[in-house]
Amino acid sequence: MAIIACPQCGKKISDKSQSCPHCQLSLTGMTSDRIDELNSRKRIDRLQSYINQSMLALVVFLAGFCVLYFWQSEPESWQLLASEAAIAVGFLWYIAARAMVIYLKRKN
Structure with missing residues (x-):
């Protein structure tokens, strides 16, 4: 076993x-073709998940940038800190998600 x-x-x-x-x-009755098909489907689902994450990260980045640009927050206010945090998190999340997309595409 x-x-x-x-x-x-x-x-x-x-x-x-x-x-x-x-x-x-x-x-x-599981054949090697069926196993390959299941592995391919799992790989495509994982790739699609990272593509969706990169789009969500881009939305977070742009939301933080829009708040920073349009609200004209006072220095040291919580709005300024929140918008800068959203920009930083969105940017880093986007870079990480796109790196995983590139890695998974090259892995195929």
Whole structure:
């Protein structure tokens, strides 16, 4: 008996199992083509998740920039601090998400 990773959820299961106890995927008659299809779908879903995160990060960045530009907050006010924090978090989050997108595309 060996421990393998489930093709759909990736959790550890026995190779003698008929189905995955975590995601209920039936493992009987599983072909290598089907396993490749499930792995490809998982990779595409992960890539799409990082693309969505990069768009959300861009919205956070732009919201912080708009508040900073249009509200003319007083120095040392909480609005100024919040807008600068949103700009910094949005920028770093966007860079990290785009780096993961590039990494996942090159990995294919």
